[in-house]
Amino acid sequence: MKRNLSLFLLLVLSACTMTTTAPPVVPATASPAPTILPTITPTPTPIPNGPCDSPLLPLTAGNAWTYRVTSAGGESLFDLRSLKVEEKANIIATVEFTDRKNNVTVTEPVVCVDGGVENFPLFVVSMIFSDYLEEDFNTYHDTGMYAPSYQLFLENDWTMNWEVNYLTEDQAHVKNPLGGQSLYVLESSFIDLSFATDGTREAVTVPAGEYPQVLKVQHTFSFPATLFLPTGTAGSFITVYVTQWYEPFVGLVRAEVDRTTIFFSAQEMEMPIVSTVEMVEFRKGE
Numbered sequence: 001m002k003r004n005l006s007l008f009l010l011l012v013l014s015a016c017t018m019t020t021t022a023p024p025v026v027p028a029t030a031s032p033a034p035t036i037l038p039t040i041t042p043t044p045t046p047i048p049n050g051p052c053d054s055p056l057l058p059l060t061a062g063n064a065w066t067y068r069v070t071s072a073g074g075e076s077l078f079d080l081r082s083l084k085v086e087e088k089a090n091i092i093a094t095v096e097f098t099d100r101k102n103n104v105t106v107t108e109p110v111v112c113v114d115g116g117v118e119n120f121p122l123f124v125v126s127m128i129f130s131d132y133l134e135e136d137f138n139t140y141h142d143t144g145m146y147a148p149s150y151q152l153f154l155e156n157d158w159t160m161n162w163e164v165n166y167l168t169e170d171q172a173h174v175k176n177p178l179g180g181q182s183l184y185v186l187e188s189s190f191i192d193l194s195f196a197t198d199g200t201r202e203a204v205t206v207p208a209g210e211y212p213q214v215l216k217v218q219h220t221f222s223f224p225a226t227l228f229l230p231t232g233t234a235g236s237f238i239t240v241y242v243t244q245w246y247e248p249f250v251g252l253v254r255a256e257v258d259r260t261t262i263f264f265s266a267q268e269m270e271m272p273i274v275s276t277v278e279m280v281e282f283r284k285g286e
Contacts, residue, residue: 051091052082052112054147055248056217057120059093059110061085062285065251068207071275073131076101080123082285083107097123099136106136115149122166122191125221128242128257128275132175139166139191146193158199158215166191174225174238177271178262183225183236191223204245204254206278214245214253225262236264240273253279 052059059082067078079098086092091112098105111118119141126136144164153160172185185191201213222239241258255277261268 050085051115052085052093052117053115053249054117055150055153056246057117057147057251058249059085059095059117060285064283065279066281067127068278068280069127069130069275071131076130078127115151116145117147118145120146124252124255127277128255132177134173137172138169140169142167159197161196163194177273181227181229183227185223185225189224191221193221195219202245206254208279208281211247211253214247217244217246219244236262238262250282
């Protein structure tokens, strides 16, 4: 009995003197902070507001633009307004164009077809050539569409080429940028315009503000010009190459002449024409 008690006490004492080993401490691993991605606000898809609302030339009644033309002759201002849109045999928009430099205002009807603008007057050509024209080009539409519809741009993924042709109603006097004899664009002369865009968008800043995604359009216009010489007349052909930038459903934001050529006496020569058109203000109609 004593032996069993002694063995019991020995076991108890051994248990009391044993060292208790604590479980290993595992250092806490910090969870990586979530990556905060920048919020991207998609550019909203523009929606046309009316039957004359081409993305390049929205003629909603009340829309108004002011442009500044900078050229070798200085600066001049032009105003364009869409006065009203009405449905007759066709959709007709009435527009008003004012040349502040010469204090001249003209009002013209414009035909719209399926949301495109067919016969817009050549006001941009007149602005670009403001240093050299004694009066605006007075023309009438022959074939083609000046500003395609929104639906047509969508169907072509904003990659398009198009042409439009006009005829002059009166003789126009063009000062010769090369000096010497003046040039005349005779009545019933063709003025041919072409446009091309591959959908390129660029940031443009003009007096009217900053436009981060305007549509870049390459544009040319050409027309025959006649020189009246003491020995008779001589024909020539002028072609102007222009880069244009458009904010969809605002209109032309900027236009800049890249180069101008004249084909005369079986040779092509460069003409020193410098001209930039910039939008100063856009006022949206109802």
